[in-house]
Every structure is written in C-alpha cells, then in structure tokens.
Amino acid sequence: KHAPALKENNYKQISIRGIPLLENVEEVKKVFNRHLHFTIVKDRDVATDHDYYESIAYTVRDHLVSRWIRTNQYHFETDQKRVYYLSLEYHMGRALSNCMINLGIENSVDEALYEMGLNIEELEELESEAALGNGGLGRLAACYLDSMATLGLSAYGYGLRYDYGIFAQKIEDGYQKEYPENWLRYACPWEISRPEFLVPVQYYGKVIDDKDGKKKWVEYITVHAMPYDSPIPGYNNNVVNTLRLWSAKASEKFNFALFNSGDYIRAVAEQSSSEDITRVLYPNDDFDEGKILRLKQEYFLVSASVQDIIARYKRSKINLKADQQVDFTNFPDKAAIQLNDTHPALSVVELMRLLIDVENLGWDQAFDITKRTIAFTNHTLLPEALEKWPIDMFQKLLPRHFQLITDINAHHLDIVQKKWPEDKERMKRMTIIDDEAKKVNMGYLSVVGSHAVNGVAQMHSDLLKSTIMKDFYELNPEKFQNKTNGITPRRWLLICNPDLADLITTKIGEGWITDLAQLKQLRDYVDDEQFIRDIQRVKFENKERLSKFLKKNFNVNINPNSMFDVQVKRLHEYKRQLLNCLRVITVYNRIKANPDKDVIQRTIIFGGKAAPGYKTAKLIIKLICNVARTVSEDPVIGDRLRVVFLENYGVSLAEKIIPAVDLSEQISLAGLEASGTSNMKMMLNGGLTIGTMDGANVEICEEVGKDNIFTFGLTYKEVDELREKGYNAKDYYEHNAELKQAIEQIRDGVFSPEDPNLFSDIVKSLLESDEKFMLLADYEEYMKAHERVEQLYKDGTEWTKKCILNIAAAGKFSSDRAIREYAKDIWNVTPTDKKLPSPDAGRP
Numbered sequence: 134k135h136a137p138a139l140k141e142n143n144y145k146q147i148s149i150r151g152i153p154l155l156e157n158v159e160e161v162k163k164v165f166n167r168h169l170h171f172t173i174v175k176d177r178d179v180a181t182d183h184d185y186y187e188s189i190a191y192t193v194r195d196h197l198v199s200r201w202i203r204t205n206q207y208h209f210e211t212d213q214k215r216v217y218y219l220s221l222e223y224h225m226g227r228a229l230s231n232c233m234i235n236l237g238i239e240n241s242v243d244e245a246l247y248e249m250g251l252n253i254e255e256l257e258e259l260e261s262e263a264a265l266g267n268g269g270l271g272r273l274a275a276c277y278l279d280s281m282a283t284l285g286l287s288a289y290g291y292g293l294r295y296d297y298g299i300f301a302q303k304i305e306d307g308y309q310k311e312y313p314e315n316w317l318r319y320a321c322p323w324e325i326s327r328p329e330f331l332v333p334v335q336y337y338g339k340v341i342d343d344k345d346g347k348k349k350w351v352e353y354i355t356v357h358a359m360p361y362d363s364p365i366p367g368y369n370n371n372v373v374n375t376l377r378l379w380s381a382k383a384s385e386k387f388n389f390a391l392f393n394s395g396d397y398i399r400a401v402a403e404q405s406s407s408e409d410i411t412r413v414l415y416p417n418d419d420f421d422e423g424k425i426l427r428l429k430q431e432y433f434l435v436s437a438s439v440q441d442i443i444a445r446y447k448r449s450k451i452n453l454k455a456d457q458q459v460d461f462t463n464f465p466d467k468a469a470i471q472l473n474d475t476h477p478a479l480s481v482v483e484l485m486r487l488l489i490d491v492e493n494l495g496w497d498q499a500f501d502i503t504k505r506t507i508a509f510t511n512h513t514l515l516p517e518a519l520e521k522w523p524i525d526m527f528q529k530l531l532p533r534h535f536q537l538i539t540d541i542n543a544h545h546l547d548i549v550q551k552k553w554p555e556d557k558e559r560m561k562r563m564t565i566i567d568d569e570a571k572k573v574n575m576g577y578l579s580v581v582g583s584h585a586v587n588g589v590a591q592m593h594s595d596l597l598k599s600t601i602m603k604d605f606y607e608l609n610p611e612k613f614q615n616k617t618n619g620i621t622p623r624r625w626l627l628i629c630n631p632d633l634a635d636l637i638t639t640k641i642g643e644g645w646i647t648d649l650a651q652l653k654q655l656r657d658y659v660d661d662e663q664f665i666r667d668i669q670r671v672k673f674e675n676k677e678r679l680s681k682f683l684k685k686n687f688n689v690n691i692n693p694n695s696m697f698d699v700q701v702k703r704l705h706e707y708k709r710q711l712l713n714c715l716r717v718i719t720v721y722n723r724i725k726a727n728p729d730k731d732v733i734q735r736t737i738i739f740g741g742k743a744a745p746g747y748k749t750a751k752l753i754i755k756l757i758c759n760v761a762r763t764v765s766e767d768p769v770i771g772d773r774l775r776v777v778f779l780e781n782y783g784v785s786l787a788e789k790i791i792p793a794v795d796l797s798e799q800i801s802l803a804g805l806e807a808s809g810t811s812n813m814k815m816m817l818n819g820g821l822t823i824g825t826m827d828g829a830n831v832e833i834c835e836e837v838g839k840d841n842i843f844t845f846g847l848t849y850k851e852v853d854e855l856r857e858k859g860y861n862a863k864d865y866y867e868h869n870a871e872l873k874q875a876i877e878q879i880r881d882g883v884f885s886p887e888d889p890n891l892f893s894d895i896v897k898s899l900l901e902s903d904e905k906f907m908l909l910a911d912y913e914e915y916m917k918a919h920e921r922v923e924q925l926y927k928d929g930t931e932w933t934k935k936c937i938l939n940i941a942a943a944g945k946f947s948s949d950r951a952i953r954e955y956a957k958d959i960w961n962v963t964p965t966d967k968k969l970p971s972p973d974a975g976r977p
C-alpha cells in the first residue's frame with residue numbers, strides 16, 4: 134500500500150485537504166468501526182471491501198448531517214429567495230471524495246484508513262457512480278449544484294431518481310454493446326427517502342366545467358412521487374444544500390377496481406407499470422425521441438417539483454401566520470425556477486394550473502407570477518433535439534394542460550398581432566401550437582412563459598437570437614441573455630488532479646479554489662524553469678497513472694512518453710469524431726509512406742457513448758476500433774502511433790483521463806456545438822486545444838489568445854455561405870490526394886477485410902449527403918493545424934509554456950462565475966462567501 138499523501142511532507146497538500154489532527158483521525162476510526170458494526174452489521178473477519186466503502190461513506194455522511202439540517206434551518210430563518218434548478222438529468226459521478234474535500238476531512242480519513250490497513254483510493258473505486266445524465270447537459274447541472282452551494286445560495290436541484298442511469302458501454306469486437314446500469318443494486322448511502330413528502334401526480338382523464346364556472350380535471354389516474362434527498366456540500370463553508378430526486382410509486386388506489394373484484398395478486402402486480410415512469414433515463418444526447426413515456430417523465434418531475442415548491446412557499450416564514458389566505462403576490466420574490474432546456478418546460482403550465490385551479494388566482498395574475506418566476510436555458514440549436522409533442526398524445530395525457538397552453542398561445546398571439554398587425558406569416562411561425570404539423574412547440578412555450586432566456590456560450594446565444602428564436606427576440610429583446618457554461622474547479626482540478634492543484638497552490642495560494650480567476654497569477658511563472666519542469670513532471674505522472682489504470686482495467690497498453698491526443702464526448706455526427714478518424718488514417722498512411730521520417734509519438738484516445746438507436750454513430754465506433762486494430766497490427770508503425778477507443782466514458786473515467794490530456798480535440802462544425810464543456814476541463818488541466826470556432830472554443834481562444842490554441846476550419850459565417858452556395862463533397866475529395874486515399878481505403882475494406890463493405894454507408898454519406906456536417910470541407914485545415922501541433926510539441930519547453938498560459942486563462946470557465954451571472958442577471962439573489970457557523974456553534 135502506498136503511504137498516504139500527508140507523509141510526503143507536502144505542507145500545501147495538507148492545507149488544501151484539511152489538517153489531519155490526531156483527534157480527528159481517532160474519531161474517524163471510531164465512527165468507522167461503529168458503522169461497520171451497527172449499520173453494516175459485520176465484523177472485520179467477514180466484511181467485504183464494499184462493506185468498508187459503505188462504512189467510510191456513512192462516516193463521512195455523519196459529518197454532513199448537522200450541516201445539512203442547519204443549512205435548512207438557516208434558509209428557513211433568513212427566508213431568502215430560493216433557487217430551484219429543474220433538470221431531467223444530473224450526471225453527479227461519485228460523491229465520497231467530493232464530500233471529503235468540501236468538508237476538509239480528506240487527510241484525516243486517509244490517515245485513519247491507512248492506520249487500519251485500508252486504502253482510500255481503492256475504496257473510492259467501489260462507489261457506483263450516479264450517472265443520471267447523458268453528457269454535457271447533465272454534468273452541467275451537477276457542476277451548477279456544486280457552485281450554488283459554494284456560493285451560499287439557497288438552492289435546490291429537482292430531478293428524477295431513475296433506477297437505471299446511462300447504460301454501461303462495452304466494446305465487443307469493436308461494436309458498442311449496451312448493458313443496464315443498476316446503480317442502486319447496493320443501497321446508496323447518500324440518499325434519504327422522505328415518504329412524508331410524497332406528492333400525487335395525475336395523468337389522463339378529462340376536464341369538465343364545474344358549477345362555479347371553473348375547470349375541473351376529473352377521472353385522472355394518480356401516481357405518487359416519492360422524494361429522495363441527497364446532500365450537496367459547498368466548498369469549505371458549512372453549507373449543505375439538497376438535490377431532491379423523485380421516484381414513481383404506484384398509488385394504492387390505482388387498481389381499486391381490481392382489488393375490489395378480488396383479483397388481489399394481479400392488482401399488486403400491475404402496480405409496477407406506473408412505477409416504470411422513473412425506471413430508466415432516455416439515453417439520447419441532443420436528440421428528441423418523442424415517446425409518451427418521456428412525456429410522462431417530464432410531467433412527473435415538473436408536477437412533483439412545482440407542488441413541492443408551492444408547499445415550501447406556504448410553509449415559509451412570511452406565510453406562517455395562522456389561517457390567513459396565502460398571498461402569492463410575492464411568490465416570484467421568493468422562488469426562481471430555472472429550466473434546464475425544454476425538458477421541464479411543462480413547469481410553465483403546471484404552475485399556471487396550480488395557481489388558477491387550486492389556489493384560485495385569476496388568469497392574468499397567474500401568468501404574471503409564472504413569467505416572473507421561470508427562466509429558460511436553451512442548450513442546442515439542432516432541429517432534431519427540439520421538443521415538439523404531438524397534439525393528440527399531449528391532449529390525452531394532460532387534458533387540462535392542453536387547455537391552458539391554448540389560452541397562453543391565444544394571449545401570446547394576440548400580442549404578436551398587435552405588434553405586427555399585417556404579418557400573417559409571422560403569426561404562423563410563432564404559434565406554440567402548430568395546427569398544421571399538429572405539434573406543441575416546447576421551446577416557444579418556454580420562451581413565452583419565462584422572463585429570461587439564455588444560451589450557453591456567447592456564439593450560441595447570438596445564434597439563438599438570429600436563427601431559431603429570431604421572431605421571439607424581435608418581440609422581447611430584453612428577455613435574451615448569454616450565460617457561458619462553466620465547470621466546477623473542485624471536481625475538475627482539486628479532486629481529479631491533486632498534484633497539479635498542489636503545484637498551483639505552492640505558487641499562488643489556495644484562493645483559486647473558489648475564485649478561479651486568480652489562476653492568471655500563474656502567468657508570472659511562465660518563464661520559471663523549475664515551474665515548467667514541475668508542470669511537465671505532473672503531466673507525465675498523470676499520464677503514467679492513466680496508462681497503468683488502462684492496463685489494469687482494460688488491458689490497454691499506451692505509452693506515457695507519447696502525446697495524448699484526446700477526443701472524449703458523446704458520439705455524434707456533429708461532433709465529427711469521423712473527421713478525427715480520417716486524420717488518424719492519414720497519419721497512418723504518412724508513416725507508411727515515409728517510415729524513416731522522424732515523427733512524434735502519438736496516442737490518439739477516443740471515448741464516448743452512442744445512443745443505442747443511433748446506427749451511424751455506432752458504425753463510427755466500429756470504424757475507429759477497426760482503424761485502431763489495423764494500426765496496432767502493422768509492424769511498420771511501431772510505437773509512433775497508437776489509437777484506442779476507451780470503453781464506458783463517463784464522469785469517473787473523465788476524472789482519470791482529463792489530467793493526462795496533452796491535446797484536446799474540439800472539432801465540431803461551427804454553429805453546431807452549443808458550448809462544450811470537456812474543452813474547459815482539458816484547458817484547466819493544462820491541455821492545449823485544437824478546435825473550430827464553435828461554442829465556447831471561441832471564448833477559450835479569446836481568453837488564452839490565438840497563439841496559444843490551434844484553431845482551424847470554417848467559421849459560422851463561412852458555413853452559412855457554403856450551405857447557401859451548395860456544399861459539394863467531391864470538390865474536396867478530388868482535390869486532396871490524402872483525403873481521397875483515406876476514404877478509398879475505408880471504401881475498399883482496408884480496415885474491414887473480413888467484410889469489405891462494412892463501412893459503405895459512411896463512405897456514401899461522406900461523399901453524397903454530408904451538407905449537415907461538412908467533414909471534408911475542414912479536413913485540409915485540420916491536417917495543417919495538426920502539423921502546427923507537431924511542430925510545437927517537439928519543443929517541450931515551448932509546449933509547456935503554452936500549457937501554463939492555458940491554465941492561467943481558464944478562470945472564466947469556472948461554474949462559480951457562471952452561477953454568479955445567473956444569480957445577478959436572472960434570479961436576483963446574492964451569493965456570499967460567508968461561512969455558516971460550524972455545527973458545534975449552536976443553532977444559526
């Protein structure tokens with residue numbers, strides 16, 4: 134077993150990770166043994182490693198509990214405005230090390246376990262990750278929860294507790310296979326169920342006119358939403374916020390008829406069907422599948438959460454005065470609801486319904502309150518991802534909501550008509566309910582029902598205004614904003630890259646952990662030779678660690694002395710992993726053609742899941758794997774080129790890969806990647822970016838300066854013009870011999886001798902129908918950009934200087950910065966760096 138970090142005589146590490154006072158260490162051991170005995174009910178003769186993991190998780194949780202309770206007390210007492218983040222996805226990853234770091238007890242726990250003969254790092258690996266998200270959108274929600282807690286906001290995450298998160302990916306014979314990810318197989322030590330806050334959610338039925346002229350939803354069926362709460366600790370501030378995830382529970386009344394007819398067994402058995410609502414996460418990224426089960430999920434989250442939010446408002450301090458009618462006038466001053474894309478867009482209608490039908494407010498007041506409460510973040514312009522529900526499906530499942538949307542739409546179109554009386558076309562474009570296509574447009578509903586709409590990077594926000602939301606921008610320009618995404622520096626530097634975190638801290642102190650802009654002080658050290666060597670050493674050790682991990686877990690061999698050139702993200706045509714693959718084939722061909730030429734050694738790493746129904750994306754995985762095989766079997770290549778496709782990319786694997794990245798591949802066609810966040814993670818960990826002028830790459834380039842990034846490819850404007858004039862793949866194909874060769878090799882089965890036509894669809898789409906992603910248009914410049922990469926890499930010192938400048942310029946991409954902007958410009962709440970009193974200091 135390796136010696137724990139504090140024995141390495143590194144005082145900085147001790148200060149960041151908490152000082153392991155002897156009494157703390159003794160206390161940890163005591164509590165650990167108590168949990169093993171009383172909670173797990175084992176002794177050390179029979180305990181498994183997983184039992185040890187659970188015992189330590191419960192030990193750490195004990196440290197959270199009083200802070201958690203006290204945070205709630207504090208929020209009640211101060212009654213500041215609460216922020217509610219609603220998302221169908223939370224890609225949380227593992228909680229143990231995050232909790233230890235944020236509580237400052239990591240070194241104590243480490244030391245205690247060491248003294249008991251256990252290894253913290255090995256135990257951490259046993260935690261199954263909460264992978265309740267697909268990609269960037271779900272991870273963003275997780276980073277934002279971390280920042281909201283760290284900034285002392287009274288903030289709540291609401292989501293769904295899927296039994297099955299994103300599937301586990303296996304690569305078998307080069308093909309992706311999906312396996313269910315039952316993350317709850319072992320009880321999750323972090324969550325606490327709250328049956329006392331069970332909430333009914335209704336579906337189907339019809340609407341009748343009640344005696345008093347009101348609308349009444351009747352004959353619905355009911356499913357119950359059971360809340361499970363998880364702690365969200367802030368960094369070193371004694372704040373612990375809550376993530377509340379809803380799980381579907383059949384209502385006993387659901388099968389009343391069957392129970393009464395005496396068919397007891399069937400009645401009980403059929404309960405499970407309503408519990409299917411939260412069974413599984415839809416595994417699509419940037420794609421709307423349009424299934425009714427998904428609509429049920431969306432309404433389930435929305436209805437349970439909005440009811441909960443209203444209930445909390447009623448129980449809050451200003452409303453506690455006995456038997457007084459609750460006044461909703463101040464609701465928007467006490468609650469902000471942020472919609473993470475359109476997936477929870479029904480919040481607009483559910484809040485209207487509850488205010489009008491249940492709380493008896495008038496329509497106009499209800500709509501005013503709704504708009505002032507809700508704000509909407511858009512995450513994509515891709516047409517296939519924009520949610521539009523078929524009218525019949527919607528109306529059948531949610532009849533009352535359909536009526537309310539009809540009213541909202543009439544109100545909205547009335548305003549449009551007043552502003553543009555003659556413009557019939559505009560009216561048609563702007564309708565929320567499209568009678569021709571028979572669809573309800575959830576994006577338009579979200580804009581109309583919100584006071585603020587934002588994109589996730591400057592370029593994306595600008596495009597929103599000039600493309601899909603142009604009419605809406607012209608109607609309400611004041612609503613539209615930009616909030617460039619960010620990542621939490623706690624997980625994405627302090628936790629995943631402890632040696633770099635320590636090195637930075639020795640130079641500039643630890644203020645960067647909560648104020649990432651301070652990283653710019655590192656510029657002072659860009660010529661410091663010792664610092665340059667230290668940065669190189671840390672990067673090399675991270676690459677070595679990743680290599681060992683891959684060897685041990687996947688039997689993959691990579692050489693830490695080579696450049697790690699990495700593209701890890703969901704597999705999607707617009708992200709253009711295929712362009713990277715064409716480049717790999719070209720590099721391979723060049724080595725073959727010129728075996729004596731001196732080239733740098735490269736390891737090209739791919740990773741990412743394809744949606745199970747996305748055939749093209751899955752075929753691209755197969756192609757990458759086959760190219761990897763061909764390269765590795767070719768004796769001429771030797772150690773100059775290795776290509777690997779890593780299985781099951783997700784948060785936990787990302788934490789191992791990102792610290793080891795030399796080169797970050799961000800090569801989407803300009804205009805298609807709303808922001809990207811892996812670009813930010815790699816920059817923060819000293820990776821250099823090769824990328825197009827798309828999404829947040831544009832801002833990365835602004836921050837670091839164009840000499841310190843490898844940009845290439847068509848700009849959005851050029852893409853637009855090319856599309857206008859007509860994209861013709863053959864133009865590029867015929868004029869670039871290396872490109873032609875690579876495509877012909879794919880076509881001729883060089884990488885699939887056992888089935889030469891395997892990739893014919895890929896070849897066909899590249900040459901005949903790729904106006905959507907224009908791969909070939911960017912190929913040549915991409916190759917040239919890689920030649921610049923190669924040039925620079927040959928000079929280790931110059932390369933490392935640019936790494937330092939990248940780290941120094943990453944401050945903007947902290948999720949703390951992003952959340953401060955949301956707090957100020959959208960939610961009207963005030964962040965604080967004040968600590969709550971520690972638990973032993975009496976009730977706040």
Ligand code: B1H
Binds near residue numbers: 273513589806807808
């Ligand atoms: C992003 C999605 C998304 N944009 C539909 N849109 C989904 C759409 O299950 N669905 O139906 C799931 C996810 N995800 C990503 O959001 C963008 O592509 C990234 O560019 C961006 O960085 C990320 C966070 O804003």
